[in-house]
Amino acid sequence: MDWGPRLRRWSAEWISTSEPGELDPAVARDGWLGFAAATEDEVAAAEGRLGVRLPPSYRQFLLCTNGWRNAGGFVYRMRDTTTVGWLRDLEPFWEEWDDLDEQETEGNRFTRGLLLSEETDSGILFLDPADVDESGEWAAYSLFSWRAEPPTRFASFAALMEDLYAEFHQMRKPAGETRDAWDAEVERARLAALAGDVDAAAGVLARAEDFGRERATVLRVQILLLSGQWYEAGMLLGRLLHPSFLPDGFLTDPLFTEELLPYLFDDHLRRARQGRQSVLQSAMIGERPPIMAMVAEHEPRFARPGEGFGYGNPEFDRPVRQARAAHADDPDALWTAIRAAMPHWRPRTPEHIAPVALLADPVLAAAITPERGRELLTTPRLP
Structure with missing residues (x-):
């Protein structure tokens, strides 16, 4: 996936709908909701620390931007190669949201999940390394406690981001x-x-x-x-x-x-x-x-x-x-x-x-x- 054009369009649309003073100064200056691209070495270091190779669409995303601001309406910041980590280590209290009858001996999707979100409105985005398709993509999940709904599953990180992009359009209705x-x-x-x-x-x-x-x-x-x-x-x-x-x-x-x-x-x-x-x-x-x-x-x-x-x-x-x-x-x-x-x-x-x-x-x-x-x-x- 070529993330660059998609993310630049998202950035321009977000900025066009923002109120004065709402934007991070760096976003206003650069016209970019992301950050500098991660290097191959930085991605490899994260994979070495986590002990896994990251799924293709998420890996390519990091090589375009090492983190992201304002994903949808309720995710204010996503993690980068230095802060991405296992959900069980970073925010273990979410484990209670899974159905105990479906928990496996090696842990459920929460205990084994890779946490992508850093700052949110009472929610999380994560990937499940045990749910992999033929192209190597991991299933992605979105969960917000105030929705009182089970986690929403997506086929990949790319599909999750497309849903968050749609949510942004639904809420702000940018022209373009x-x-x-x-x-x-x-x-x-x-x-x-x-x-x-x-x-x-x-x-x-x-x-x-x-x-x-x-x-x-x-x-x-x-x-x-x-x-x-x-x-x-x-x-x-x-x-x-x-x-x-x-x-x-x-x-x-x-x-x-x-x-x-x-x-x-x-x-x-x-x-x-x-x-x-x-x-x-x-x-x-x-x-x-x-x-x-x-x-x-x-x-x-x-x-x-x-x-x-x-x-x-x-x-x-x-x-x-x-x-x-x-x-x-x-x-x-x-x-x-x-x-x-x-x-x-x-x-x-x-x-x-x-x-x-x-x-x-x-x-x-x-x-x-x-x-x-x-x-x-x-x-x-x-x-």
Whole structure:
């Protein structure tokens, strides 16, 4: 791996998003989050001290920069060739985070782990020398106590750094080549989704989300809803409605008011009957005037389930309504009619890729199983 271009881009983007006085003077002077490159002798000395040969991507990293500042949002400094060492020696208290039932006689991943991080927000980055792939890369881990989650595993040090780079983009959203490249990928994924290649689109959108591209979330939530992945879709809808994430103009966009919002109100009614909190309820916790005003404005439209909204453009809405009137008690007949009407469906906005409004009507939703929803998603649709 050629670390130099990647790390220089990361440095430039970090500096571009920094507040006055936030930067280390050396970073501001040199335009570089790293340090001087380690020499082969320095890397060899570290390997001699540790008794192992370091994995390729980490070794190459040290030969580019002997340490690093600001890896992601919560790692302030990484160790260099003189300070990298075994986790059991440097921070042994982390061992209790591993599952005791999985501990091996030679020690678990914490006791044998190589600690990479030096200054963090209550977390660690480390490598596992017992988990090696065919190219000699060691598995890498990230763990932060306040996340209350198991350690996150990565295939290599390079994969760990890519994740930290994505985290930085998600938090600070710097302008530049990386952002523009992901925006182009999101647009290609949108077209792929409309062409029926939903799996390829979903994978790209999920990765673009890691880099903080809000449009990817707006698109992917529609795929998740039609696929029957309601829990994850609800999590993303909650994120979209959070003040720190809410995309500009989202609450007045027809994709939201005519597709996602009817679904959210129906979801609210269903959860209320079950005594559970809905996405809308969660969105209104605290002082959130825009959300409160939006709910107050639109709530009268949805006084009765399945009413107050259309299913899409007239050429699609008309046959669906006719089928609903004729086959309300026959989910299979309804499904046949919906599938037949699908070639006439058109998106309301450039962000609209799936007929989510169907799921807001309990009668129609009963006819759309996850398998049938996937069939709709894989049907080519004109943009």
